[in-house]
Amino acid sequence: MLIRRPADIVPSEITPEPIYLDRRRLLQGAAALGLGSIGGMAWAQSAGATTKLVAPPNNAFAIMDKLTPRKDVTTYNNFYEFGLDKGDPAENSGKFVTRPWTVSVEGEVGKPRTFGIEELLKLAPLEERVYRMRCVEGWSMVIPWVGYSMANLIKAVEPTGNAKYVEFITAADPKTMPGLRSRVIEWPYIEALRIDEAMHPLTLLTLGLYGETLPNQNGAPVRLIVPWKYGFKSGKSIVKIRFVEKQPTSAWMKTAPSEYGFYANVNPDVPHPRWSQATERRIGEDGLFAPKRKTLKFNGYGDQVASLYQGMDLVKFY
């Protein structure tokens, strides 16, 4: 498949490598300092221990927006399994166990199998991609994820001709996920993509961020990132991937069908039933006084993905 790079990047906007590496060293230094001063155990409890991941940047999949600070990326999360407030996941996910971890792949595939997390880390070369992330609530971030195209895993299990959709089932462990007590949505959290969406090179099987394994609150140890869709399409802490023939009903479709459709493509022209989606607040950008940004159709990835939806009414299939 031909991947066109977005046209609006001029070379001068690209961060020169020395500056990029400097920033990386600074971050690593800060992380090491945090570990040393607070004490290993307490740190692991509060933030979820992470380890370094070697992943060269893939500039074909990198936008040049200013990165959202790691602190914001890891403390402002929607992960209802750990609580409804944005700060809850970072606070309540310390006991969540991500090793050992397996992801079973089943359904309409020629080679169903279970991947251990170590196998997933080695299935394809890890790369860093800087993606915009847009939450359906009207805020956005820019995050350097680590992973590889979901297509690598899909090819490895050889889907049959019946596999039209891919369903992602995520962890639901009442012992370590206090948010499961709330009945806001039906657990486990389930999301799904059409198979061509899942095969799209942008769709990232994600194992890390900011050069480290995922913190628990960000969906450790493995999650999905689909950058042209609202964030809730990207299931966290995936335990099962199922290839199916019929369109699955996602957790949010069950909870509020009028508010959350199957496609959930970022679209400034289709308002949420209770608010506009025309603008968004970029987290970590000059605080209070930064005006909101205009939301881009397909979150700015239209050149790459619009063809997936040719002939579809995106108001009806929202």
Added chain:
Amino acid sequence: MPAQRLFGLPLRGAKVLLFVLGLLPLLRWVWLGFTDGFGANPTQFLTRSSGTWTLVCLLIALGITPLRQLTKQNMLARVRRMAGLFAFFYAFLHFTTYIWFDQFFDLQATVKDIIERPFILVGFSAFVLLIPLSVTSTQGWMRRLGKRWSLLHRAVYVIGVLAIVHYWWHKAGKNDFQEVIWYAAVLAALLAWRLLWPYIQAGKRAR
């Protein structure tokens, strides 16, 4: 004339103490503002925090009369205005945060937002209703309005209900009523007290 005292404190001292207490949320924001303490989404933090303190001050103002009836500390009536004005003060900051940091004074966008999210209209109505109450909170207006003053100031019951509806509706998006249910319960209890008090008094007299 005996010295005016509130729970044993000279009234003037008690008022200064309450004034400082009422300013604590504001001082906390200043502190957090200078120490990078607003978190990842400062607008959301300030909106929610100012909303919370508006509701708290409103409930305190509504709670003063029952407290006075229970404790017979009649000087409590002299601090009720301050509680009410603090509610207005935090409501004003709440509204300002919305119109400034959320809408950037874009009136067209604001109107659109209100239509799309009617819970904002409910909150805005509560804020507008607070204005005449704040303006007429002085002794002068009390005298001038006479009986109509207490009639006007009964609007505070409506404001309380609107504030809870505003908060409830906001939380309805996530079906998350854990917190709002407590505020609603306190408001319901305070309003119920006003309905029940005459009967309680009558019962005492009958005995």
